Amino acid sequence: MQIPGPEPRADGGVGAIARAGGLHDYQLWLHAEYGPVVRFQLPGAETAVSMADPVLLEAVAHLDERPPGLFSFLDPLFEAGNLQVLPAGEHGPWRRLLLTVLAGWPSHERHFARFTALATGLADRWAALPAGQSVELQRELTGLSLRMICGYALDGGTEDPDGGIEDPEGVVEAFEAVLTDQLERLYRVPSEQPPEQRAERAARALARLRATVDRVIAAHHRGHLGGRSGGDGSGGGGSGGDRSDLIGALVEAGESPARIRDTVLAVMLAAHHTTGVAVSWTLHLLAAHPAAAARVTEELDRVLGDRPVPDHADLRRLPYLGMVLRESLRRYPPGPYGARLTTGPLAVGGYVVPAGAVVFLPIRAVHLNPAYWPEPERFRPERFTPEESAGRPRLAWIPFGLGPRACEGEGLAVVEAQVLLAVLLKRLRFRPEPGHRVVPVERFVLWAADDIRMLVEPRAAAGEPAR
16 A cells, blocks of 8 residues: 655655745644655655654664765764764664763763753843843753753863853854755755855854864863863773763774764754753743743742752652653654664555655654644643553654664753753743744754743742842
């Protein structure tokens, strides 16, 4: 039986995606029109098969190859080959190394004070803003998230809390310039800039990113030459104990200098996008749902009392905050889709997906599937109570992907996001800027077209009026 889908077009699907407003919205239309399994054209892959049913996704969860054409827009970032499409045999050891660095709960606890200090610095700055001055959540929070990951995984015990990073907001802008240029080429988006001017801007941004990586690695080396080790005495790249030194681990594993630089760049890209974007969307949703925001702040006040920041153990005592974050990641997954490559024919939902086909993972469409998420557009954190979660398919919520290519930094990203939300919401109140419209767009992640602008004010103490 033939997989349903729109008729092929000469433009390779570019026009249909553009008319829908981007791939993140096109995937929703496709599944509403054709059902849970859809065949469609996709730039960089020509033809793909998309599955929006979490039960059917079980049949492809084991796949460990990505289609190179679909991820080619990332090629310019890497010197030794695109890390997003490493062959399975090469990807496995690289992934295991990243997991040893990023996934350890003890190392998250060891760096917890650094996370809260960075979050407190941002809260202090926002609390001092003049009344009526708005903040751009995505720009500021992605910059802060970049500082967090560099200080966590890339400093190797240096005294620099940012791990050698300079001007994090500028680095975020450089990532956006490179990726936007490549995505516009992939989707053939007309540009107001002449091609040579656009290429020059992207080249400058890429040079800035490479220089930043070189500074981060140099800061790491200086820390080791100075005889400093990790904050708990475990050392950076040593083989025993707690290890959160990515560069040291890569050196120890015998990776080439080019692969080390590529890995640092890849981690900087993925980590700052995930956490900063997720926290931005969460604050946006809470500002639009004051009852949920009030419940979060009540929980924070009850658990933390007069303390302005949580400690590591407090995160387990903030269940509603966790549910709010999970519901936000359902509504606005930072990575709205993924893709795999079949190595053999697969029977899925009464259809046969041939070998060598691109399997499209429409994360946003899965998260908005009404069969598993009633009233899917509604923001309701209670979906994630143990009672409501029971019986739900395990792949109904996949903001960090699935299978052997799932995000290695999921645990770290969640801890960072919870810390940021706890510190900011304990101290501050957020209101949408009047007249500002928030429009999700596809820019490698699910971004807001003109950022998410908010008015921020300190929360009033008991018995005092708000500012």
